Amino acid sequence: MNRLPGLLSLALLVGIVALGFYGLLSAGGSGAAIDWGYVWRLVRSALVQAGLSTAISLVLGAALALALARRSRFRGRALLLAGFNAATVLPAIVTVFAIVALFGRSGWIGDATRAVGLDYGSWVYGLDGVLLAHILLNAPLAARVFLAGLGAVSAEEWRLAAQLGMPPGAVFRFIDWPVIRREAAGVAALMFLACFSSFAIVLALGGGPGVSTLEVAIYEAVRFEADFSRAAVLALVQVGACAAILLPALVLFGRRSPEAPPGGIAAPRPDTGSRRLRAFDRGVLLLMAFLVLVPMATIAIGGAASLGSLVDTTVLEAVLTSLAIGLPAGLLSVLLALGLATLARDLRLLRRSLADLTGAAATLVVVVSPIALSAGLFVVLRQRVNPFAIGIPLVVLVNALMALPFTYRQVEPPLLLAAERFGRLGDSLGLRGVARLRLVEWPLLRAPLLVALAMAIALSLGDLGVASFFGRGELVTLPVLLYERLGSYRVAEAGSVALLLTLLVGGLFLLAQRVSGGFVARPR
Amino acid sequence: MLVLDDVRVVYPDFEVRYDLAVPEGALCALIGPSGGGKTTLLHTIAGFAPVVSGTITFAGRDLTKLAPAERPLSILFQDHNLFPHLTAAQNVGLGIDPRLRLDAAARERVEVALRRVELGGLGGRRPAELSGGQRQRVAIARALVRDRPLMLLDEPFTGLDPGLRADMIALVDTLRRERRLTVLMAIHSPEDAADVADLFAFVADGRVDAVGPPAEMLAPGRSPKLDRYFRRS
Numbered sequence: 001m002n003r004l005p006g007l008l009s010l011a012l013l014v015g016i017v018a019l020g021f022y023g024l025l026s027a028g029g030s031g032a033a034i035d036w037g038y039v040w041r042l043v044r045s046a047l048v049q050a051g052l053s054t055a056i057s058l059v060l061g062a063a064l065a066l067a068l069a070r071r072s073r074f075r076g077r078a079l080l081l082a083g084f085n086a087a088t089v090l091p092a093i094v095t096v097f098a099i100v101a102l103f104g105r106s107g108w109i110g111d112a113t114r115a116v117g118l119d120y121g122s123w124v125y126g127l128d129g130v131l132l133a134h135i136l137l138n139a140p141l142a143a144r145v146f147l148a149g150l151g152a153v154s155a156e157e158w159r160l161a162a163q164l165g166m167p168p169g170a171v172f173r174f175i176d177w178p179v180i181r182r183e184a185a186g187v188a189a190l191m192f193l194a195c196f197s198s199f200a201i202v203l204a205l206g207g208g209p210g211v212s213t214l215e216v217a218i219y220e221a222v223r224f225e226a227d228f229s230r231a232a233v234l235a236l237v238q239v240g241a242c243a244a245i246l247l248p249a250l251v252l253f254g255r256r257s258p259e260a261p262p263g264g265i266a267a268p269r270p271d272t273g274s275r276r277l278r279a280f281d282r283g284v285l286l287l288m289a290f291l292v293l294v295p296m297a298t299i300a301i302g303g304a305a306s307l308g309s310l311v312d313t314t315v316l317e318a319v320l321t322s323l324a325i326g327l328p329a330g331l332l333s334v335l336l337a338l339g340l341a342t343l344a345r346d347l348r349l350l351r352r353s354l355a356d357l358t359g360a361a362a363t364l365v366v367v368v369s370p371i372a373l374s375a376g377l378f379v380v381l382r383q384r385v386n387p388f389a390i391g392i393p394l395v396v397l398v399n400a401l402m403a404l405p406f407t408y409r410q411v412e413p414p415l416l417l418a419a420e421r422f423g424r425l426g427d428s429l430g431l432r433g434v435a436r437l438r439l440v441e442w443p444l445l446r447a448p449l450l451v452a453l454a455m456a457i458a459l460s461l462g463d464l465g466v467a468s469f470f471g472r473g474e475l476v477t478l479p480v481l482l483y484e485r486l487g488s489y490r491v492a493e494a495g496s497v498a499l500l501l502t503l504l505v506g507g508l509f510l511l512a513q514r515v516s517g518g519f520v521a522r523p524r
Numbered sequence: 525m526l527v528l529d530d531v532r533v534v535y536p537d538f539e540v541r542y543d544l545a546v547p548e549g550a551l552c553a554l555i556g557p558s559g560g561g562k563t564t565l566l567h568t569i570a571g572f573a574p575v576v577s578g579t580i581t582f583a584g585r586d587l588t589k590l591a592p593a594e595r596p597l598s599i600l601f602q603d604h605n606l607f608p609h610l611t612a613a614q615n616v617g618l619g620i621d622p623r624l625r626l627d628a629a630a631r632e633r634v635e636v637a638l639r640r641v642e643l644g645g646l647g648g649r650r651p652a653e654l655s656g657g658q659r660q661r662v663a664i665a666r667a668l669v670r671d672r673p674l675m676l677l678d679e680p681f682t683g684l685d686p687g688l689r690a691d692m693i694a695l696v697d698t699l700r701r702e703r704r705l706t707v708l709m710a711i712h713s714p715e716d717a718a719d720v721a722d723l724f725a726f727v728a729d730g731r732v733d734a735v736g737p738p739a740e741m742l743a744p745g746r747s748p749k750l751d752r753y754f755r756r757s
Binding site: 156157159160165169175178270 | 567571598599604605609
């Protein structure tokens with residue numbers, strides 16, 4: 001079979017990442033002048049913030065999942081679920097808008113409380129705001145993962161609990177808690193990584209050295225101080241820290257027990273009768289609706305109120321720029337994934353370890369944060385060309401690589417399935433070349449490819465960091481425009497952009513969800 | 525006597541209706557095609573099915589409105605009878621106290637029950653460390669400590685080798701004689717229970733189509749559906 005596309009994909013992936021590292025190492029080589037105390041404070045601040053974000057999101061997510069699991073029928077449940085699902089796919093900068101527009105000093109709640117004589121100042125800038133934004137994105141995600149895990153508990157276990165007469169406490173201890181504990185490790189690692197590397201939220205809401213991440217510090221070092229050696233050292237620390245967070249998590253993922261398929265008719269939970277538990281669940285649902293759904297409603301209402309401001313060449317240009325980046329980035333990411341996956345499949349027949357290595361290359365890109373990679377590429381390219389002049393191709397490339405772990409995960413299993421399940425049958429029937437592609441691979445791949453493409457485009461559309469890194473204020477995508485308008489306190493005009501971006505990204509996720517027939521989590 | 529008197533169960537996509545009488549202390553094997561309603565019959569008695577009308581009585585007591593845990597019975601499923609993260613002894617202990625607060629006497633009862641099903645000394649193992657047959661023995665041990673007069677088994681031995689299957693059915697038979705249990709056991713292969721069962725109940729199309737001693741039920745001419753099931757017509 002032809003391995004050229006696969007080898008080219010691998011070469012591009014490894015080449016770009018290696019180039020980035022080369023840039024970082026060469027610029028950071030003179031790291032003698034680095035204030036390590038500053039670096040350590042940054043790391044500690046990011047660790048504390050990510051730890052708090054993750055812990056609170058896990059607890060609230062678990063409480064939400066249990067409340068939704070126990071209350072399987074109430075009016076508005078479907079709407080609530082849809083809202084929570086939508087929250088998990090919001091671009092980070094849109095979340096920032098929602099929080100500023102709602103809780104900010106001149107936000108709705110700020111206005112309302114001032115009207116009755118209370119002024120709580122602008123607490124959204126700082127740790128509180130960052131945590132709130134991270135929780136808004138992550139708690140529903142955790143809840144979704146936990147809910148899926150609880151849904152996979154076999155009907156027999158529920159019947160057994162009913163038959164043994166387990167009270168609610170025992171049901172939690174013997175059925176719910178083991179599921180939550182099992183699922184928590186994986187989802188916590190992902191959330192921690194996302195919050196540790198958070199860019200848009202921390203850039204917009206962090207404010208000062210008190211709350212920062214290495215990603216934001218790298219960006220500031222390059223953009224405002226042109227201090228490349230500091231940026232390089234920070235980027236290397238960032239990559240090292242991500243690897244240290246993710247590698248143990250990968251080990252944990254590997255140990256994850258396969259889920260039992262839900263069998264037959266779903267058995268009702270035996271712990272829905274307790275009145276105190278019902279009150280508790282109602283409280284949890286109300287709290288989460290307030291924390292998550294009210295900000296989302298703010299996007300819809302605030303955006304709709306200022307729809308007129310969309311009729312504007314700036315906005316139109318931003319849409320075109322976003323699409324000019326998102327579409328090719330999505331396409332490139334899917335092509336790379338397809339190339340790598342075919343290579344991995346062919347190698348699997350030769351040597352398993354080589355195939356695993358190819359797969360690892362595709363998924364481990366997640367360790368290389370977008371800003372760190374951008375910084376590395378910037379440093380290398382700076383000596384030869386003007387990086388800003390080739391901004392769009394660079395943003396496309398980095399965004400495509402960042403979506404790769406996800407697109408690869410979509411594409412690889414069906415390809416392998418096609419080979420394992422139908423390989424011999426195809427061989428025996430003499431199915432080859434295009435005919436084989438059309439009859440064997442394509443039917444299995446069509447849906448995952450479309451899902452991967454939609455998600456990769458959505459991911460690139462939501463990107464603020466890479467676009468503003470290489471854009472220098474000239475590459476105005478929708479997130480960049482939104483950030484600028486928020487920065488200049490034009491909250492009303494920001495609202496329409498936030499709504500537009502949400503609809504674009506949400507539409508793509510909805511499409512992916514339709515095609516895949518299931519819930520699609522936002523790749524991190 | 526266990527009596528199901530015109531019990532109607534309605535699910536969104538299907539509906540069943542049962543009439544059945546089983547004397548106390550009898551072992552009644554439920555036979556019939558898959559999807560015919562054997563499992564639903566057991567779930568109906570255990571309190572897991574939405575009963576719309578009719579009554580279920582056992583020893584003169586009406587069970588129809590009781591919660592699953594209040595019914596005088598234990599049930600064994602085909603799979604997932606044990607919580608995978610608890611040890612065998614803990615799984616048995618749940619039969620004594622569903623919060624697993626066990627004193628020394630309770631722990632002794634667990635050990636005795638485990639010995640009775642020939643799992644003495646294996647109480648510390650988790651389900652994953654036990655064979656399929658051993659796992660079902662743990663579930664039987666739990667039924668023993670629960671000490672309920674009615675025992676329902678939903679093909680719990682179907683996945684086992686023929687010899688092991690015979691051993692397990694023999695164990696159930698011995699225990700029911702020792703404890704005077706009434707047993708309803710759905711089985712996949714009628715011949716497995718031909719020697720031990722007092723009654724065969726043939727369940728098909730959501731009805732109990734025919735009931736009788738195994739010898740009569742295994743002979744042709746009892747019912748057209750039964751004959752078709754055995755490919756005798």
